[in-house]
Amino acid sequence: MTENVNAHSQYVVGVDFGTLSGRAVVVRVSDGAELGTAVSEYRHGVIEHRLPGSDITLGPAWALQAPSNWRDVLRHAIPEAIAAAGISATDVVGIGTDFTACTVLPTLADGTPLCEVHGLWFRPHAWPKLWKHHAAQPQADRINAVAEERGERWLSRYGGRISSEWEFAKGLQVLEEDPETYRRAERWIEAADWIVWQLTGVESRNVCTAGYKGIHTEDGYPSREYLEALNPAFGDFTDKLGHRLSPLGGLAGRLTTEAAALTGLPAGIAVAVGNVDAHVTAAAADAVRPGQLVAIMGTSTCHVMSSDQLAEVPGMCGVVRDGIVDGLWGYEAGQSAVGDIFGWFVDTCVPPEYHAEAQLRGETVHDHLASLAEQQPVGRHGLIALDWHNGNRSVLVDHDLSAVVIGQTLETRPEDTYRALIESTAFGTRTILDAFDKSGVPVTEFIVAGGLLKNRLVMQIYADVLRRPLSVIRSTQGPALGSAIHAAVAAGTYPDVKAAAAAMGARTEAAFVPDHDRADVYDRLYAEYRALHDYFAGDRHGGSGVLHRLRALRNEVAK
């Protein structure tokens, strides 16, 4: 037998709970080396049409998940990752987790999900609502209207709009559509905190989801008066939340005997406070200093940045004290579709010969389009698009917007439009960066994480459009590594997340650098993008309301 080079090393386990699966990774504390990983697919995936094993149907825009699927990640992925790493579980000193958000569920006082309580499983509102459950829009509209009317101070922290995806809208929907389930819900808790409860046996609430998804500010939660103005029976809602919040990287508790049996990890090891997938990625990229903005670019893009300044940045998803790392203001912004736009285009707008040619070359259609598109000089296709195929999260916070493409001719080829769509998302990113800069919290470094960083054309266009070098995260499993870093802090092996990130996280600086000639042309195109952006943003922004009227007509005739 060869000597085990990892002997006497310490390890942490990071577990990333995504939309369709959970991933565990075993990481060496000293340097962040990722030694083994395993994935557990959720058996029920996203529950959108009917409750599992039943005829009970869900309404449009519903999206639920099953807590048992999350437990299965603990049961299967963790031991498999340990085995793949070839280490001894006894050398693991801590575990950290991150979750999608806002994914939220009603439970009893002991943490039992209501959907697992006898006699409640057949009630759709007893199940966890996944982040992309969008059926609470009427409640969100009321939340915003009443907040504006009452001049609630916290509203500006969220770009002036509370999302239908967040805790209050989803909770109000439960009350109004199933009051009995609402009454039975002793706790209303983020899955990010619920999973930690499963590991520690004690309830904790993390500052991140409370701040970004739970409208918690220095003033606490929204007042009882405000809640009763929404619905007289909603005044007790915050009693179901946690009022003592725990810092990110903090120790939520110790692994219970039951959880140790489930995971194969040693009982009593440190369990980190719950966290969110996008936010832990900043640590994995070692990008937790003021001005370092991490863009997690995938189907959509999430931007997280810490700053020592509090500013009201128009169209932010939220700014939260200690929201990314302890001691700094954490800003979050987002683009509601990025990779999804490119995917939609490839799936529905590309003719057969491109598919055939890609197959012949052994490329994906994406790669084939990219290879054609990257040969073009900037501006050659004559197109500009607005990247609003799924609405606009930042800076307009308006999900009733839709896309615009201008400049097509009978000579326009698929690769032209494909390139224009990539550029449109880069212009959208620049719009967000400009909002940060103008609000006094400048972005000093742009760091890319997420699946799109593998797309060279996308990265180069972003470098050219943003006119700045792009850093890229080193790890291919950023969230899981980020959770592991938080576990190391919780275990006390590093004094704080910043130190742990420096040792265990990594990024490559200037992985893509701008070409100044291309950037000059993009400056001209970006000016056009911004003018179109403002024109189509709608009446509220001084432009044309045409996109809102088209959406209203669509909804009217769809009935």
Added chain:
Amino acid sequence: MTENVNAHSQYVVGVDFGTLSGRAVVVRVSDGAELGTAVSEYRHGVIEHRLPGSDITLGPAWALQAPSNWRDVLRHAIPEAIAAAGISATDVVGIGTDFTACTVLPTLADGTPLCEVHGLWFRPHAWPKLWKHHAAQPQADRINAVAEERGERWLSRYGGRISSEWEFAKGLQVLEEDPETYRRAERWIEAADWIVWQLTGVESRNVCTAGYKGIHTEDGYPSREYLEALNPAFGDFTDKLGHRLSPLGGLAGRLTTEAAALTGLPAGIAVAVGNVDAHVTAAAADAVRPGQLVAIMGTSTCHVMSSDQLAEVPGMCGVVRDGIVDGLWGYEAGQSAVGDIFGWFVDTCVPPEYHAEAQLRGETVHDHLASLAEQQPVGRHGLIALDWHNGNRSVLVDHDLSAVVIGQTLETRPEDTYRALIESTAFGTRTILDAFDKSGVPVTEFIVAGGLLKNRLVMQIYADVLRRPLSVIRSTQGPALGSAIHAAVAAGTYPDVKAAAAAMGARTEAAFVPDHDRADVYDRLYAEYRALHDYFAGDRHGGSGVLHRLRALRNEVAK
């Protein structure tokens, strides 16, 4: 043998010279029955890259034709059509022709095309320039700028813009790029008149092309001073044109012995004055009275309408006295791409599964998209498009414009965009009809001819958008029938085109009728279309110049 029911009948031959082929049809004078037809494809088609049988290359946007190909139509299609009709050529009393326009060529004083003169064939400028030769844009720009500067009265007759496709721009290009060929050109003549010259042995010039393409008004041609302001050597240009114009349906001359030998028709029969494909179609549809607008809908759409009023209609291609029928003002308008937009979409924007599904059903992709699109309520797709994929002929007269599509989302399907593009061309037509109505020359009946009338979805959308019943031409070979009608007038069998059209032409009234509920929704969408139309029409129209700036950038980086 059965008795020949056509014994003692009289016949005429109509010949339609299109872009890729010529078609002859044999028509009974008494009732317009089409008895036989034959097509002759042009051997050289559209000459765009190099002169036939040579290495001599052409510049971008060039488009030439070969006169020998046109002669072949006389030689082959006419005898074949007579044979197919099963009649005796001796019963033919006249022949009429129509041509694409402005298709124009330089000849010697005897009509010999310069490209057939020894020592000149290798000069590209010696060849006929097809209507879609677009390489004279710099000359057209100068023609317009100088005319505006000098306040030339005739400019307003052409919607304020002379096209690069027309006689003067193409002639000026010859002068400036090949002065020797310009000097050798004793005549500069429309192919519409040149083909008649081949049949009669004498030169004639028709009032239609002279008016629409040759800037001929009651004041004659543009003045020598104006021409010299364009280029000092251009002052003699109108000497190469015909100053005595012949009316439509008039007798150009008699069929020569040579032409009789070529065609198999009797020498001495009537030959009608030359004409244009779109314009003769009005007669074929029996739609030559004031207010009857005929839309010839194919790859592009041409609108022709007669009126007893002279008005300046913004964005018309031209208004010409006697330009469609003798005694009335003839208006022409156009949409520079219609079927071409649908074709571009099907060729470059529709994914493989739609092609496969269409094949499975034994349908074309067009039919498959149409069957999916026609199930939608109006407004359901949430889209609006501007139909400017090939610029805008009427009412903006601007070929530097390009298309706009707004409202796409990740749920948008190909049939949604396909329907929106069809609707956009209908909105474009409504814009033109509105311009006529507002200028005091109202459209009282809308008659459709051309290939698109077979597309039921397109027709119904037009009826709904225009909020009026559509008439459709009966004949499937409108231009050739229209030419035959003009031949019958030239032969003296009818007193005028109006009477001949009534006897020989035909249309079906109210073939498609509007649905008022759909029309109500289209009124709302049309208002949005017009607002976008004005916004994107450019600075000159008080909107945004973004499309012009994109085009300028495209041209700049293409170099």
